Amino acid sequence: MHILKCLAIYLIVVQATIVSDQTCSRHRQLAKHRFYALRHCQRSNRTIIGLINVKNVGECAEYARKKRGMAFNFGPKDRNETNLFDALKAQQSAKSNRSSVPPKGTDTITTDPEEFFNCQVLECPEYRNLSTIVNDTRFDYYSLYTREPQNATCLPSVGMFVMDDRKLNYSLAFNECRSMGGSLAHVASEARTNQITKMLIKEMSKRNITTSNKTMDGAYVGLNETIRGAFFTSGNEPLECFLYRAWAPGNPSKTRQPGCVAITPNSSWIVQNCNKPLRFICELHTTGPPRYKPSLK
Numbered sequence: 001m002h003i004l005k006c007l008a009i010y011l012i013v014v015q016a017t018i019v020s021d022q023t024c025s026r027h028r029q030l031a032k033h034r035f036y037a038l039r040h041c042q043r044s045n046r047t048i049i050g051l052i053n054v055k056n057v058g059e060c061a062e063y064a065r066k067k068r069g070m071a072f073n074f075g076p077k078d079r080n081e082t083n084l085f086d087a088l089k090a091q092q093s094a095k096s097n098r099s100s101v102p103p104k105g106t107d108t109i110t111t112d113p114e115e116f117f118n119c120q121v122l123e124c125p126e127y128r129n130l131s132t133i134v135n136d137t138r139f140d141y142y143s144l145y146t147r148e149p150q151n152a153t154c155l156p157s158v159g160m161f162v163m164d165d166r167k168l169n170y171s172l173a174f175n176e177c178r179s180m181g182g183s184l185a186h187v188a189s190e191a192r193t194n195q196i197t198k199m200l201i202k203e204m205s206k207r208n209i210t211t212s213n214k215t216m217d218g219a220y221v222g223l224n225e226t227i228r229g230a231f232f233t234s235g236n237e238p239l240e241c242f243l244y245r246a247w248a249p250g251n252p253s254k255t256r257q258p259g260c261v262a263i264t265p266n267s268s269w270i271v272q273n274c275n276k277p278l279r280f281i282c283e284l285h286t287t288g289p290p291r292y293k294p295s296l297k
Helices: 002-028 057-066 084-095 170-179 190-206 211-217
Strands: 036-044 048-052 071-074 119-122 133-143 153-155 159-168 182-184 219-225 231-233 260-263 269-272 278-284
Touching (some): 153 190, 159 170, 170 219, 170 278, 190 260, 190 278, 219 269
Parallel strands (some): 219 278
Antiparallel strands (some): 036 133, 048 119, 071 133, 260 269
16 A cells, blocks of 8 residues: 555656656747848948858848847848949049048957958847947848837847836736837846846946845846746746756745846845835847747736
8 A cells, every 4th residue: 555655756756757858848939030131231330240152032031040149240142242332432442542440340359350251240239229230231130129218228149128216016027028029137047147136237337226225126027926936027937947046045045925027236146025126127028930929826
């Protein structure tokens, strides 16, 4: 009888593990985000994180996904190898007996990568005032994002984020992020938690918020629980699907009510009462089909 009882418990545990693995596997199947052509005969001078020669724009997009880039410059094979804008400037300069220097790229890989590679992957997209777009007839500019807000911040290889300075409860913060075309920020990895923390510190410093207040409050991110101990992301992913944890000492408390998570300037997570008004951090979805539909548990 004892053996049968142990066997039954074992089978229940195995079944629960299988269901959990299937759930996590399903959530890990990320959508293949689409890059959109935003500028014809122009390229971005933002920092380049990958260079390669490709046959078509599809290959460039795949390479950009592999490098976790958020935008790229692509030069079709049938384009003239000379930047006609530079050629025109040279002609005008010659007529006026003035020398003209073509604009240089700002990447850290090589001085003029556009002369050798027709696929240039960028760590961040153009946003705000498109200040680093330059005329170049050899290239077209593609981006995952086409309508990001003016106050968005790019975290390289992670995504586009907005810290909202209004203090709202978790439910209202969730809805505000959704209205921006995003969700409360995903923090279930070391890279995300660390980069979002740096952004939080920088944004709070701009607002002259004291360290003591920063440490106490933090900002809401995409983790909440409906029953104690069952945390879910804004994408309805169980936290148990992720290995990383950044709980502050004493969190989550064993005596708490189900709560909502805020990130602090110490790169840690704290559980707050979901009705408590706090600042919040939104993660913007790409302009194409989102990776998931935001869901509030």
